[in-house]
Amino acid sequence: MVSFSLSYPTDRGGDAARLLDDALTTRFGGENILVGVAGAVEGSADLRRRLAASAALIVVIGPHIPGVPEVPSRNLPDITRREIETAFELQIPIIPVLVGGAELPLETELPEPLGPLARQQYRRLHAGTLREDIRHLVDDLARSFGAKSENAGPVPAIRLILSAEPVRLFMPPPKRRPAVTIVYSTRQGDWVVADSSRPIRWWNPAIVARFVTRYEVDTSDHGADFHVRLPAKGGAYHFEASISVRFRVTDPAQIVRRAITDAAGLILKFLLEICRPVTRQFGPEEVAEAAAALDGRLAREVLVPEGITLYTRGTRLRLDDHARNYVRERESQRARRYLQERAKPRVEFHGFPPVAGAIPSLAWRDGSSSVGARRPPERLLVARAPAQVPAGQDLSVDVRLVTEGRPVHSDAVTARLENLLVADDGTPVTVTVHAPVGLHADGPLQQTVVVKPDEDPDPIRFGFGARTPGLHRIDVTAWAGGTFLGEVSVEVSVADGGPFRDGQLHAAPLNAAQARPGEVTMEVRFDGSRYTFQLRSDAALFAPVVESITNPPTAAVENAIKELQQLAGGGSRYNATMTREVIRSAGIQLWSELVPADVRDQFWQVGADMSAFTIATDHDVVPWELLYPLSAQRDAGFLVEQVPVVRRTYGQRRNARVGLRNPRFVVPPKAPTGAHEEIATIRAILGAADSEPITRADELLALINAGALGAIHFACHNTFSSDGSFIDMDGGRFKPALLAEASIRKLLAETGPLVFINACRSAGVAPTYTKMLGWAQQFMSSGAGAFVGTLWAVRSDSSARFATAFYRSLADGATLGAAALAARVEQQDDPLDPTWLAYTVYGDPFATAAV
Secondary structure, three states: OOOEEEEOOOOOOHHHHHHHHHHHHHHHOHHHEEEOOOOOOOOHHHHHHHHHOOOOEEEEEOOOOOOOOOOOOOOOOOOOHHHHHHHHHHOOOEEEEEEOOOOOOOHHHOOHHHHHHHHOOOEEEOHHHHHHHHHHHHHHHHHHOOOOOOOEOOOOOOOOEEEEEEOOOOOOOOOOOOOEEEEEEEOOOOEEEOOOOOOOOOOOHHHHOOEEEEEEEEOOOEEEEEEEEEEOOOOOOEEEEEEEEEEEEOOHHHHHHHOOOOHHHHHHHHHHHHHHHHHOOOOHHHHHHHHHHHHHHHOOOEEEOOOEEEEEEEEEEEEOHHHHHHHHHHHHHHHHHHHHHHOOEEEOOOOOOOOOOOOOOEEEOOOOOOOOOOOOOEEEEEEEOOOEEEOOOEEEEEEEEEEOOOOOOOOOEOOOOOEOOOOOOOEEEEEEEEOOOOEEEOOOOEEEEEEEOOEOOOOEEEEEEEOOOEEEEEEEEEEEOOEEEEEEEEEEEEEOOOOOEOOOEEEEEOOOOOOOOOEEEEEEEEOOOEEEEEEEOOOOEOOOEEEEOOOOOHHHHHHHHHHHHHHHOOOOOOOHHHHHHHHHHHHHHHHHHHOOHHHHHHHHHHHOOOOEEEEEEOOOOOOHHHOOOEOOOOEOOOHHHHOOEEEEOOOOOOOOEEEOOOOEEEOOOOOOOOHHHHHHHHHHHHOOOOOOOEOEHHHHHHHHHOOOOOOEEEEEEOEEEOOEEEEEEEOEEEOHHHHHHHHHHOOOOOOOEEEEEEEEOOOOOOOOHHHHHHHHHHHHHOOOOEEEEEOOOOOHHHHHHHHHHHHHHHHOOOOHHHHHHHHHHHHHHOOOOOHHHOEEEEOOOOOEEEO
16 A cells, blocks of 8 residues: 655644645555644664655645744745655655645745745645545545556457367367457467368367367457546646547467456556656646647557557546646746836846946846846747659758847848747747648648747748649648647748749747646637638647538528528517527537537636636637537537637737727717717726727728827618728728738737727628638737627627726726626627627737727
């Protein structure tokens, strides 16, 4: 039986420590729980002997006693320092258990021998769920350190020995069946695999006397899915793995020799034996690296000693609930400490030490101040591909994450970048490439590297085969968990018999490379015949899912929007209950028909801890905001009711601030009813000076092209004709194509304004989602901080109330995503009006207003 050392302070551990002691004793036996009470006298030899016999040292850390001075560098709260130091010397795992709201000291607050304690994976016991937390902790210790426990869900037994019968004279020959092998046991204790081409003469007594039993062994292909818990580094937490395998018997004699009656149980045991050492190398915050290592270990066929060859079809690794909560808490702690440190000035002396009376230069952590200040180095996402290749030739896209100032190709295109926020122990960054059908991928389209503070990761290569002539665009994106960092695009021209010509290097900014806890992004790409989905989060990194379609969803989407517009316009005879059901059914149908089953399963895996949901898509007609996730066990409403939901379009910057300064208002002559009342209310919320609204198209365009546009709110109609989408203003039509210069020159990047097109129902001509998307793409690629528009025609009064609620929340300090969620929730007072579902928001869900 496994043993543990337990150390807890008698004055601070309280009931939690005593209950943990009781639970460990009940589970593992009193002789296997070696308690070292703080303050007890114990010789060094005895201490080393006790710890060496333990699988881990469990240290209970209670809260600080109010009124009693506490100096962690001298007095780690009532914990025997010798136990911890000795455990580090012996390389015994240490699991701090925090009770009563206690926190681990910072490494800088501890003496050098105790410093590593600050980096240990702790468990937390909460007062409200104390007994449940203790039970989970004890169960996890049993799983991590080899005590008998349940490690997998039930897997049906798979019989491999189909029959066994004694050999006798005149025995009938076995039936010839595919994928069944005959094995005989002999009187000498051997096993013989029958040769089907040489039948045995059962009338010959000498031959019959040689054998004892005839076995039929199943040698067909089998498949099974195993769901197992695998230990993380340190033993305090676990990963949950789903492993899908195929296998077949390749040594039937060995199956009989070992009397294997259940292949599933045998394979489960084997998988645990080979997977546990792999995941024990990685902590909970390294789930992506652990998944990659596990994939590498199981990528090739494996021979199980009992005579089975195993072929892994796929693995999926994620954190269990306790590990996910731990990672989220650590991320929050790091973010708080970063913000606290960033708020402090840092004094640096450059050159010779200052003489008396000299004024040292101040260097602020955010680089906002003064002479001699030094900023952390900036980073670039750099991609390079040949500009032209002959058809049929291979090519590669080389991607690098480079610190500014380090050498790149002479024709590199660079940009001034945000600082890349990198954790002390490195930050995983996932790079993904998206290429059209005409370029055939020769390997994985997604790779993860670790960016460390003082070094650049090795270059990444993505290989392709040039199949189809034409100009092909390859998009390269970088991600930290579900958080978008940056993107670049390269173009490759493929021609029959053409030359090979090198291309120039492209570089783009990498924003703060830190996964935001709970942020989930669903990438959706459509090439006319296939949808490619990829779900990304800080808890799991899923592979792309490709879904081929026979009929584009355009018509179905337009029909759904038409019905919602009728409801918004009051043209339906449904009552309130039926209206909700009609809208709900449209969302469920969208979820079940357009989102692949694998992506739906992935959504439920990460949904419990979701803090924001971003839809990354381009040139797509589907109103993804209408999604209503539903399963047999789960129904939490429309997606936009559950979490902040925003969009991002490719080419859009990630702005942490949305400009609300110097707001202007566009009210064309033919404005919707109540437009002037709407802008008066928004002026009051923003504290904006009274000014005449913009009515002329040339005045608006001049303001945009001058790069002087602040926040801008349109209270207007948006119309569509054969020429595309437009807003009818004095002096002509204002349309997305007029933003071409602003898009190329990024004229809105300096002010990063909010653009809100509150387009209400037009007389007989409804603005559609597809055409509103053109506005979003053009404004966001021009550098807007956020864009808000409607998916279908809405009521004038309802749209004004939505806008008011949105601006009020954003101006009061809510994030962009939270402001959208608050406006949607507030808009649901009329059950006959689906306006609250009609809005789409583009931008960073965590962005806040710059006022």
